Amino acid sequence: MNLPALRGHNDALVLELLRGAGPAGLGRTELAVRTGLTPQAVSKITARLGADGLIAEAGRAASTGGKPRTLLRLVPDARHSVGVQLDRDELRAVRVDLAGRVVAESSGPIDFAAGPEAAVEAVVRAVARVGGQAGPPLVGVGVAAPGPLDHRAGVMGRVTGFPSWKGFPLKGVLEGRLGLPVLLDKDTNAGAAAAAGAWLRATWPEAGAEAGVARGADVGPGAGGDVLAGGGPRTCVYLHVGTGLGAGLWLGGGVYRGVRSAAGEFGHQVLLLDGPPCRCGARGCVEVLCLAAVARGDLPEAARIVGEAAANLVALLDVDRVLLGGRVVAAAPDVFVAGVGAVLAARALDPARPVVALAGAGVAEGAAEMALAPLFGRVG
Amino acid sequence: MNLPALRGHNDALVLELLRGAGPAGLGRTELAVRTGLTPQAVSKITARLGADGLIAEAGRAASTGGKPRTLLRLVPDARHSVGVQLDRDELRAVRVDLAGRVVAESSGPIDFAAGPEAAVEAVVRAVARVGGQAGPPLVGVGVAAPGPLDHRAGVMGRVTGFPSWKGFPLKGVLEGRLGLPVLLDKDTNAGAAAAAGAWLRATWPEAGAEAGVARGADVGPGAGGDVLAGGGPRTCVYLHVGTGLGAGLWLGGGVYRGVRSAAGEFGHQVLLLDGPPCRCGARGCVEVLCLAAVARGDLPEAARIVGEAAANLVALLDVDRVLLGGRVVAAAPDVFVAGVGAVLAARALDPARPVVALAGAGVAEGAAEMALAPLFGRVG
DNA sequence: CTACTTTGGCAACAGTGTTGCCGAAGTGCA
């Protein structure tokens, strides 16, 4: 690592803390303690970030016996990013601010079978629609797509039923068309990023509802910014139940993809040894069991099956949060949240069992979140 | 991150590359390319490391049309570390060099039931036995222990059958007694570290067999050091089959422990929905199925069960290598390697299915490896 | 023997975070 990289690293560290702190902001001294840097270094860094418009002063905190600290806060509208969910029949694009809040969105039908070139045009149009107007600069575009793909190279894999997509270098082509950094990832990973981003966004009010916040608010040392607080970033899993089952894994502060971007194959976890055959060739996969239950209308049983598989993940990976999404879940959210929660509670080895919830933010939001990530020092 | 940390980071980067390169060594230019630093910076760093005795010149490579590059290599005996496997009835300690090769070992019985204080004495004696003589300084001691424990705090958890251990701050007590950094981790994680370290050690010959190596060897640009080569570090999983089943996960270049050091709970993955009840309260866990097969002498079936559960892990985490260890496996290694391999081959979604092998190095070696890790920039 | 390529050190440099110092802006007490 060289000096410019060091500078970027520390800038990102400070930005991440300020993002976690929400509109209330944080004092310089507190930033120094949390980053491990000296107060002087923090002053230099914050001056730089302030000159770039990324952060601003946000009043002063209550005094603790001396000069009250000047609070600094992230300026969410200093930069934006765009996230695109490229699904088999729909394309949804959102523009988000630095706090991860949606400031514009657009969606419409798309014909995946028309091939990648047509989809590129649709993505370019969608990005122009949400991001084309005057506004803060875009830091990047995240694209979430179904099926296997190579995140590193940005190349699509074999999407079932759409052979023309295999090998298409979507990231490269879009970067050429948009002139922006583009990030391609699986939709389940974007779901996980959205889920992980949700507890960051939680410290920020809805976009546009910030009038007169945080003037002289009393900010204790523990307020906001769980990111670097004891225990480190949380572990969360996004489970998608739709035409297939997939998982996005948020481990150790970032999306876990595995070496070949193939991680998260949740649907073909065997849950019933020597059970009914699955289209993948194995027997008793979660997918075949769950979709069979859905097909016969037994949603509680489907939820129980997903729950058992989720409990396996929780035990294996020490997961804090399980988020559920996808069309099947959306059709009966309470049944799935309750059903999965019941299994997790029953099988918890630890009394502090993980939180189960419906995925609040969508895949497009997660893609935008991933495009934002480099600014805050996360790899993705 | 501040300047001393930056320096340490870059030192570790260079050391890691040189470790991966083996006795043949690497040229400065190559180090510059791989680290992304300028040749001048590499010269400064290598001069520093040379002055500390950590690296040394190792002859010159063949010329590629100009002045031949001076090769640099790690000096394995510049530092050592000690790894201790603290099991229920045995204590094994090894002293390893910087290449991870065992240079001394010691083992003997221990009575876990005698309580933690007695075990501390036994560990101190064992460390003195392998590490007490004159020799290079020890960088730290890694201790691998069974059962749940808090890696971060270094505190033991509830070991089944030995209540007196719960809450014992083994790391702190040992650091006080030994005056060295001590690292406490689960034995399965140490197994994973040993497995991951094995392909690093593979570039080094056996300890003591280095006479006259690497003089003028022709080192191509791709030789050694897969660590930072395309694709990044491998993912590997260590599966332990003994009185219980456990997994150690090596993901993304380090041991994955989860937020509460609880990751790797492999034994209680449900593999047969509504199967026979397990002592954990669930039904159809891998452990109850596998141990039942072992109890009735059907080792191929036990191997198949472990294989199915391993295939779940491989699909979920995009695993490259599966290493098997533990007493049950050791009793019939071929049966397990073949049985697990067969299931993985059958269920592989990707033609490049993972390698299955018997864990070559033991848990103590892995503990020593983890104690070495900070020197090479890995968190653990 | 000469031209060329490549390695790698020396010296000056730009840019980090750090240290020592001090003014600014509050609180708390006499």
Add this chain to the structure above:
DNA sequence: TGCACTTCGGCAACACTGTTGCCAAAGTAG
């Protein structure tokens, strides 16, 4: 009201990073 005390945060000098420009050393190729 006045004064001591605490805390925040900027200024200047500093130590230490990696970087740039330059050049000697040591090979190959003709």
